Amino acid sequence: xxxxxxxxxxxxxxxxxxxxxxxxxxxxxxxxxxxxxxxxxxxxxxxxxxxxxxxxxxxxxxxxxxxxxxxxxxxxxxxxxxxxxxxxxxxxxxxxxxxxxxxxxxxxxxxxxxxxxxxxxxxxxxxxxxxxxxxxxxxxxxxxxxxxxxxxxxxxxxxxxxxxxxxxxxxxxxxxxxxxxxxxxxxxxxxxxxxxxxxxxxxxxxxxxxxxxxxxxxxxxxxxxxxxxxxxxxxxxxxxxxxxxxxxxxxxxxxxxxxxxxxxxxxxxxxxxxxxxxxxxxxxxxxxxxxxxxxxxxxxxxxxxxxxxxxxxxxxxxxxxxxxxxxxxxxxxxxxxxxxxxxxxxxxxxxxxxxxxxxxxxxxxxxxxxxxxxxxxxxxxxxxxxxxxxxxxxxxxxxxxxxxxxxxxxxxxxxxxxxxxxxxxxxxxxxxxxxxxxxxxxxxxxxxxxxxxxxxxxxxxxxxxxxxxxxxxxxxxxxxxxxxxxxxxxxxxxxxxxxxxxxxxxxxxxxxxxxxxxxxxxxxxxxxxxxxxxxxxxxxxxxxxxxxxxxxxxxxxxxxxxxxxxxxxxxxxxxxxxxxxxxxxxxxxxxxxxxxxxxxxxxxxxxxxxxxxxxxxxxxxxxxxxxxxxxxxxxxxxxxxxxxxxxxxxxxxxxxxxxxxxxxxxxxxxxxxxxxxxxxxxxxxxxxxxxxxxxxxxxxxxxxxxxxxxx
Ligand SMILES: *[C@@H]1O[C@H](CO)[C@@H](O)[C@H](O)[C@H]1NC(C)=O
Ligand SMILES: *[C@@H]1O[C@H](CO)[C@@H](O)[C@H](O)[C@H]1NC(C)=O
Ligand SMILES: *[C@@H]1O[C@H](CO)[C@@H](O)[C@H](O)[C@H]1NC(C)=O
Ligand SMILES: *[C@@H]1O[C@H](CO)[C@@H](O)[C@H](O)[C@H]1NC(C)=O
Ligand SMILES: *[C@@H]1O[C@H](CO)[C@@H](O)[C@H](O)[C@H]1NC(C)=O
Ligand SMILES: *[C@@H]1O[C@H](CO)[C@@H](O)[C@H](O)[C@H]1NC(C)=O
Ligand SMILES: *[C@@H]1O[C@H](CO)[C@@H](O)[C@H](O)[C@H]1NC(C)=O
Ligand SMILES: *[C@@H]1O[C@H](CO)[C@@H](O)[C@H](O)[C@H]1NC(C)=O
Ligand SMILES: *[C@@H]1O[C@H](CO)[C@@H](O)[C@H](O)[C@H]1NC(C)=O
Ligand SMILES: *[C@@H]1O[C@H](CO)[C@@H](O)[C@H](O)[C@H]1NC(C)=O
Ligand SMILES: *[C@@H]1O[C@H](CO)[C@@H](O)[C@H](O)[C@H]1NC(C)=O
Numbered sequence: 001x002x003x004x005x006x007x008x009x010x011x012x013x014x015x016x017x018x019x020x021x022x023x024x025x026x027x028x029x030x031x032x033x034x035x036x037x038x039x040x041x042x043x044x045x046x047x048x049x050x051x052x053x054x055x056x057x058x059x060x061x062x063x064x065x066x067x068x069x070x071x072x073x074x075x076x077x078x079x080x081x082x083x084x085x086x087x088x089x090x091x092x093x094x095x096x097x098x099x100x101x102x103x104x105x106x107x108x109x110x111x112x113x114x115x116x117x118x119x120x121x122x123x124x125x126x127x128x129x130x131x132x133x134x135x136x137x138x139x140x141x142x143x144x145x146x147x148x149x150x151x152x153x154x155x156x157x158x159x160x161x162x163x164x165x166x167x168x169x170x171x172x173x174x175x176x177x178x179x180x181x182x183x184x185x186x187x188x189x190x191x192x193x194x195x196x197x198x199x200x201x202x203x204x205x206x207x208x209x210x211x212x213x214x215x216x217x218x219x220x221x222x223x224x225x226x227x228x229x230x231x232x233x234x235x236x237x238x239x240x241x242x243x244x245x246x247x248x249x250x251x252x253x254x255x256x257x258x259x260x261x262x263x264x265x266x267x268x269x270x271x272x273x274x275x276x277x278x279x280x281x282x283x284x285x286x287x288x289x290x291x292x293x294x295x296x297x298x299x300x301x302x303x304x305x306x307x308x309x310x311x312x313x314x315x316x317x318x319x320x321x322x323x324x325x326x327x328x329x330x331x332x333x334x335x336x337x338x339x340x341x342x343x344x345x346x347x348x349x350x351x352x353x354x355x356x357x358x359x360x361x362x363x364x365x366x367x368x369x370x371x372x373x374x375x376x377x378x379x380x381x382x383x384x385x386x387x388x389x390x391x392x393x394x395x396x397x398x399x400x401x402x403x404x405x406x407x408x409x410x411x412x413x414x415x416x417x418x419x420x421x422x423x424x425x426x427x428x429x430x431x432x433x434x435x436x437x438x439x440x441x442x443x444x445x446x447x448x449x450x451x452x453x454x455x456x457x458x459x460x461x462x463x464x465x466x467x468x469x470x471x472x473x474x475x476x477x478x479x480x481x482x483x484x485x486x487x488x489x490x491x492x493x494x495x496x497x498x499x500x501x502x503x504x505x506x507x508x509x510x511x512x513x514x515x516x517x518x519x520x521x522x523x524x525x526x527x528x529x530x531x532x533x534x535x536x537x538x539x540x541x542x543x544x545x546x547x548x549x550x551x552x553x554x555x556x557x558x559x560x561x562x563x564x565x566x567x568x569x570x571x572x573x574x575x576x577x578x579x580x581x582x583x584x585x586x587x588x589x590x591x592x593x594x595x596x597x598x599x600x601x602x603x604x605x606x607x608x609x610x611x612x613x614x615x616x617x618x619x620x621x622x623x624x625x626x627x628x629x630x631x632x633x634x635x636x637x638x639x640x641x642x643x644x645x646x647x648x649x650x651x652x653x654x655x656x657x658x659x660x661x662x663x664x665x666x667x668x669x670x671x672x673x674x675x676x677x678x679x680x681x682x683x684x685x686x687x688x689x690x691x692x693x694x695x696x697x698x699x700x701x702x703x704x705x706x707x708x709x710x711x
Contacts, residue, residue, distance in 0.1 A: 071594030232633025289388025319377025343379025490559025
């Protein structure tokens with residue numbers, strides 16, 4: 001089958017130039033899916049990512065051997081290893097040696113993940129450009145043809161992904177390959193919009209690292225829906241449709257109006273795509289927290305919901321308790337006021353399918369409410385901080401964000417525990433489901449397999465599902481649509497600080513040792529002072545509670561997206577995020593690019609006068625009264641939405657609110673311009689009178705408020 005290895009899936013998304021090897025696949029693939037791929041505007045940019053799926057890091061000091069600096073995939077240790085490898089090859093030819101060195105050093109390139117990825121394997125050397133303008137492949141052949149190399153990386157036996165041998169075999173290229181043509185058929189490839197190859201130089205990112213971006217002057221919104229939703233997911237078929245879900249457990253399929261059309265979104269509240277309210281335990285702290293559609297949903301109709309259930313009300317909805325002997329937790333000692341029995345409430349990921357003809361799932365208007373498969377179940381020790389977002393990464397794997405399980409301060413230190421799945425980013429493969437006996441042998445928590453490149457796959461101390469640890473209550477994570485190594489998660493804080501992290505493979509984000517940058521509780525249950533662990537990763541953005549709400553101190557961060565739409569060119573490249581209490585929105589800008597040095601600007605927002613649904617203005621302010629912001633959403637054109645207790649808002653052209661943006665092509669736009677209102681502070685928007693409440697609690701409180709008509 002075509003879709004059973006990760007490489008191939010990645011290949012489908014990136015459309016590599018090495019089509020020959022995957023040709024047989026294309027016939028097996030549904031024609032429809034291919035057609036979609038061809039019709040979709042695939043990004044013409046390449047993805048900074050390292051060969052081992054790690055994100056590139058920022059290298060301050062030029063690497064001594066390889067010379068890379070800035071965003072790169074090597075540190076000084078790997079630089080030294082490459083130097084040793086190069087020296088062991090014993091190449092003295094003054095022309096061939098630098099070429100060979102540059103090829104080895106391409107491992108340090110910020111795009112090494114792309115340069116070294118074959119259709120089925122990781123290449124021993126990067127794809128060498130063989131187009132007429134940058135003919136690296138011919139250069140290598142013509143320069144090195146007769147030069148002997150010890151343990152040559154060009155040995156034919158390595159084609160197919162074998163690990164380079166520590167061999168003392170001495171060979172010339174001409175011993176290994178009959179001709180330049182054979183050599184370049186094996187190692188060369190063209191450069192183009194959809195493939196990337198090595199031309200002898202470090203690959204550079206265009207644009208933004210030269211000049212720091214100025215922050216946008218303001219965000220202009222229009223209101224396109226009255227409903228109150230927790231999640232929005234663009235339809236995977238690339239159309240102008242998106243799914244919306246609410247906390248009680250319904251999902252709707254809505255149409256998104258064109259920008260400047262003056263239309264509201266098309267949604268029929270009485271006619272949901274699927275109604276899972278029977279299965280979902282909806283209560284102050286519980287409900288349906290996430291949904292995700294398989295990247296090939298249009299072909300296979302598979303979709304997933306993440307929700308809570310109550311094993312007392314739904315017998316059978318019960319999994320292993322997160323409080324167990326592996327993590328030094330005795331369920332009988334859990335507080336009684338948090339449920340009549342230990343681990344009564346569960347966090348669940350379940351799989352569903354569309355209702356209708358299986359030949360064209362994309363046309364389905366409804367889904368079946370009966371569960372196809374249970375992916376994951378875990379008993380929750382306390383009643384708050386469940387996280388619960390699920391999303392498919394650009395690698396095709398399912399990411400599941402779990403909270404620390406609550407209990408106020410994570411008393412059992414689950415978020416730091418290597419054996420607990422709480423307070424984590426988990427990464428699993430839901431396309432390959434092992435047999436029941438295999439699952440229990442591997443000690444998995446559900447029906448999925450572990451991707452081969454998960455960081456702790458072979459570490460006995462860790463649960464193999466873990467991608468990253470040390471989170472408290474991750475509320476909304478996203479991959480940058482242009483750079484998948486920017487996997488951003490906002491993590492809700494406890495008393496002091498709300499944070500945004502760049503999630504990297506195996507990263508530890510510090511909770512409950514740190515809350516943001518501040519020491520919280522340094523002692524682990526193992527008695528070690530973990531604050532001295534230098535491997536902890538600190539947030540790239542965040543704010544003190546006192547910064548957003550000087551009186552009440554309440555705050556709860558809502559993670560967003562890197563803005564990648566053409567609608568508001570002045571916001572392009574900023575990471576937009578917000579606070580639940582709707583008092584503030586920020587744009588995070590990184591300078592220089594790849595450095596992790598982000599600066600946040602408080603961004604004013606207004607509602608356009610010609611909004612399809614008129615916005616209510618907060619008293620004494622020109623900002624719209626949004627109520628609570630629950631989540632941000634992104635459609636297939638990468639336009640950004642705010643899902644709030646007062647409705648659905650979309651980011652539109654800045655000129656519609658009178659915000660200056662010189663990059664906006666105002667004359668080409670059709671909408672009328674509103675007069676420039678005087679600048680206003682966004683902090684005039686509604687302030688709410690809650691003390692430090694958990695996010696989930698507030699979600700429901702506000703639903704009640706909405707129904708009471710207080711917003
Ligand atoms: C890189 O430079 C910054 C600022 O000069 C410094 O704070 C940081 O510690 C440096 N990082 C490394 C790994 O040397
Ligand atoms: C390295 O090359 C030199 C000649 O260029 C040769 O004398 C020496 O034996 C080689 N070393 C190894 C380990 O092959
Ligand atoms: C390599 O050796 C072959 C045969 O001796 C010769 O024809 C060719 O020109 C040599 N190539 C280089 C780059 O010296
Ligand atoms: C790359 O894309 C641009 C714009 O989409 C197009 O003009 C150009 O011809 C493409 N180049 C190649 C090599 O396909
Ligand atoms: C950078 O821009 C140049 C021309 O403007 C283009 O040829 C090149 O492919 C771009 N590089 C990347 C990595 O997008
Ligand atoms: C939204 O609510 C407003 C005020 O109740 C109403 O006038 C409007 O028709 C509604 N719009 C839609 C699209 O439901
Ligand atoms: C499934 O689709 C059929 C026909 O379109 C419809 O009659 C039925 O009510 C749908 N079932 C659900 C659960 O939506
Ligand atoms: C795995 O799937 C089976 C069959 O759907 C289900 O009974 C079981 O509960 C699932 N396991 C978990 C841990 O969710
Ligand atoms: C742990 O280490 C940190 C940093 O060295 C220190 O500030 C803190 O007091 C230590 N805590 C305990 C309980 O030893
Ligand atoms: C944020 O809060 C901490 C702890 O209360 C305090 O030490 C710090 O100075 C505050 N920072 C700012 C920028 O207000
Ligand atoms: C971090 O960003 C700020 C604001 O753009 C800039 O002034 C500063 O030089 C940057 N710091 C580093 C170490 O690059």
